[in-house]
Amino acid sequence: xxxxxxxxxxxxxxxxxxxxxxxxxxxxxxxxxxxxxxxxxxxxxxxxxxxxxxxxxxxxxxxxxxxxxxxxxxxxxxxxxxxxxxxxxxxxxxxxxxxxxxxxxxxxxxxxxxxxxxxxxxxxxxxxxxxxxxxxxxxxxxxxxxxxxxxxxxxxxxxxxxxxxxxxxxxxxxxxxxxxxxxxxxxxxxxxxxxxxxxxxxxxxxxxxxxxxxxxxxxxxxxxxxxxxxxxxxxxxxxxxxxxxxxxxxxxxxxxxxxxxxxxxxxxxxxxxxxxxxxxxxxxxxxxxxxxxxxxxxxxxxxxxxxxxxxxxx
Amino acid sequence: xxxxxxxxxxxxxxxxxxxxxxxxxxxxxxxxxxxxxxxxxxxxxxxxxxxxxxxxxxxxxxxxxxxxxxxxxxxxxxxxxxxxxxxxxxxxxxxxxxxxxxxxxxxxxxxxxxxxxxxxxxxxxxxxxxxxxxxxxxxxxxxxxxxxxxxxxxxxxxxxxxxxxxxxxxxxxxxxxxxxxxxxxxxxxxxxxxxxxxxxxxxxxxxxxxxxxxxxxxxxxxxxxxxxxxxxxxxx
Ligand SMILES: Nc1ncnc2c1ncn2[C@@H]1O[C@H](COP(=O)(O)OP(=O)(O)OP(=O)(O)O)[C@@H](O)[C@H]1O
Ligand SMILES: [Mg+2]
Numbered sequence: 001x002x003x004x005x006x007x008x009x010x011x012x013x014x015x016x017x018x019x020x021x022x023x024x025x026x027x028x029x030x031x032x033x034x035x036x037x038x039x040x041x042x043x044x045x046x047x048x049x050x051x052x053x054x055x056x057x058x059x060x061x062x063x064x065x066x067x068x069x070x071x072x073x074x075x076x077x078x079x080x081x082x083x084x085x086x087x088x089x090x091x092x093x094x095x096x097x098x099x100x101x102x103x104x105x106x107x108x109x110x111x112x113x114x115x116x117x118x119x120x121x122x123x124x125x126x127x128x129x130x131x132x133x134x135x136x137x138x139x140x141x142x143x144x145x146x147x148x149x150x151x152x153x154x155x156x157x158x159x160x161x162x163x164x165x166x167x168x169x170x171x172x173x174x175x176x177x178x179x180x181x182x183x184x185x186x187x188x189x190x191x192x193x194x195x196x197x198x199x200x201x202x203x204x205x206x207x208x209x210x211x212x213x214x215x216x217x218x219x220x221x222x223x224x225x226x227x228x229x230x231x232x233x234x235x236x237x238x239x240x241x242x243x244x245x246x247x248x249x250x251x252x253x254x255x256x257x258x259x260x261x262x263x264x265x266x267x268x269x270x271x272x273x274x275x276x277x278x279x280x281x282x283x284x285x286x287x288x289x290x291x292x293x294x295x296x297x298x299x300x301x302x303x304x305x306x307x308x309x310x311x312x313x314x
Numbered sequence: 315x316x317x318x319x320x321x322x323x324x325x326x327x328x329x330x331x332x333x334x335x336x337x338x339x340x341x342x343x344x345x346x347x348x349x350x351x352x353x354x355x356x357x358x359x360x361x362x363x364x365x366x367x368x369x370x371x372x373x374x375x376x377x378x379x380x381x382x383x384x385x386x387x388x389x390x391x392x393x394x395x396x397x398x399x400x401x402x403x404x405x406x407x408x409x410x411x412x413x414x415x416x417x418x419x420x421x422x423x424x425x426x427x428x429x430x431x432x433x434x435x436x437x438x439x440x441x442x443x444x445x446x447x448x449x450x451x452x453x454x455x456x457x458x459x460x461x462x463x464x465x466x467x468x469x470x471x472x473x474x475x476x477x478x479x480x481x482x483x484x485x486x487x488x489x490x491x492x493x494x495x496x497x498x499x500x501x502x503x504x505x506x507x508x509x510x511x512x513x514x515x516x517x518x519x520x521x522x523x524x525x526x527x528x529x530x531x532x533x534x535x536x537x538x539x540x541x542x543x544x545x546x547x548x549x550x
């Protein structure tokens with residue numbers, strides 16, 4: 001089987017499995033999986049920048065929050081319907097990431113990471129500062145009545161699950177498409193050897209900027225969907241914690257693989273979920289598992305799969 | 315017609331004048347060798363040409379146009395190709411993808427790119443290794459891969475920085491033939507330590523010493539030049 005077919009089989013198989021699980025999962029896990037799929041969209045956005053372009057970024061919460069607040073504020077203050085609100089979230093993400101890319105990409109390496117982190121903190125503080133609009137830390141709830149799209153209430157578990165799956169499938173398809181386009185291959189080339197890519201005649205800055213915008217917009221889509229599907233918008237999602245999460249998810253699952261962010265998000269979600277059921281020191285268990293994984297699977301779970309079984313895994 | 319020329323091209327590194335006021339003219343269609351002792355400034359000079367590093371002073375013109383202020387990728391897009399002295403391939407990508415990246419800047423469409431990649435690999439004798447990871451190739455083969463990445467760009471000016479370093483004798487013989495063939499369609503600037511390559515391929519030779527042009531002439535003239543021998547061979 002060619003790499004392309006195997007890749008289609010794997011990713012379509014995953015989508016089919018997730019579709020089927022909706023009918024069999026108990027309510028608790030059903031709800032979890034919906035969350036995981038949306039958060040995996042966030043991680044996939046992060047992966048475009050970090051995994052495929054090689055830009056280590058701490059500050060992706062800014063994009064997630066841009067999407068979430070772009071959506072939430074237009075529902076709350078403009079009475080927008082879900083679809084226009086989602087679009088507003090996407091636009092907010094695209095704008096914020098374009099502005100950030102233009103500024104931060106003038107730096108490289110550690111400086112880039114720090115500049116991005118500072119912007120993300122500024123974003124967080126902005127949310128708190130405009131508390132009259134955003135309700136700051138406390139956040140605001142998006143009412144059930146405001147979450148009806150095309151006659152379907154997105155607060156109902158089944159509709160919510162399918163909406164999450166649709167978003168996840170879209171992010172997966174975009175990433176798969178990306179890695180097969182000449183543009184995506186140039187991003188990988190920049191990750192592997194930036195100087196070489198430049199001396200082949202590629203405009204490295206323009207490619208990185210496009211990667212940041214694509215990455216930021218995808219993460220913003222996840223943020224907007226998260227707020228809409230789970231009915232809550234709050235400043236926690238703009239905090240540094242939500243900048244660290246996608247890095248961990250992607251590292252765990254396998255940076256620079258299409259399926260890795262999902263695996264990492266799933267793994268980490270249940271790691272914390274299960275260990276917090278056992279002990280109050282659940283973060284310790286999560287930490288130990290992370291250390292073990294970095295020691296024994298430094299490329300992440302899907303990265304190991306690529307190293308050991310299937311070198312062509314996209 | 316002059317394809318490339320520099321005036322007063324200079325680059326300092328913390329007090330070292332790596333390239334020092336070089337005036338240089340390269341006619342279209344020529345194979346020009348650039349020789350000189352270690353540290354003479356050859357790599358720095360060609361890096362200034364293609365914009366990999368910025369000059370301290372001086373100008374570069376390509377095809378009659380001042381390109382001194384263009385960034386590297388724009389210069390490459392005008393028809394320059396550059397191969398690195400210290401092999402700089404995409405080690406974790408396949409050989410075919412390395413050449414493909416070089417080809418896709420110029421070509422659109424999968425079939426066209428694949429054909430160009432196959433042709434370039436065949437020209438350097440790497441056709442059997444297309445699926446290998448570039449980093450798994452032997453050093454000499456990575457050099458050949460660099461050359462394939464250069465020629466697949468169908469450049470007007472091909473800059474090769476010590477391409478034969480690490481090649482076997484038979485590969486060097488193949489390289490000489492390849493260079494002559496490439497010169498049908500491209501101007502070639504070749505930094506080379508191997509004098510047999512210089513003598514057998516170059517139309518003219520420029521000698522660089524302490525960042526300055528020490529001599530310029532046909533391979534025979536340069537070979538007979540005492541000052542060059544003193545600089546390059548340490549005899550006089
Ligand atoms: N990035 C740099 N920073 C500081 N000094 C440099 C740098 N690059 C080159 N130099 C110095 O500039 C001088 C010219 O170096 P260059 O690499 O151009 O010589 P070269 O003729 O290519 O030598 P070789 O035959 O060894 O490749 C040397 O003295 C070198 O140490
Ligand atoms: Mg050199």
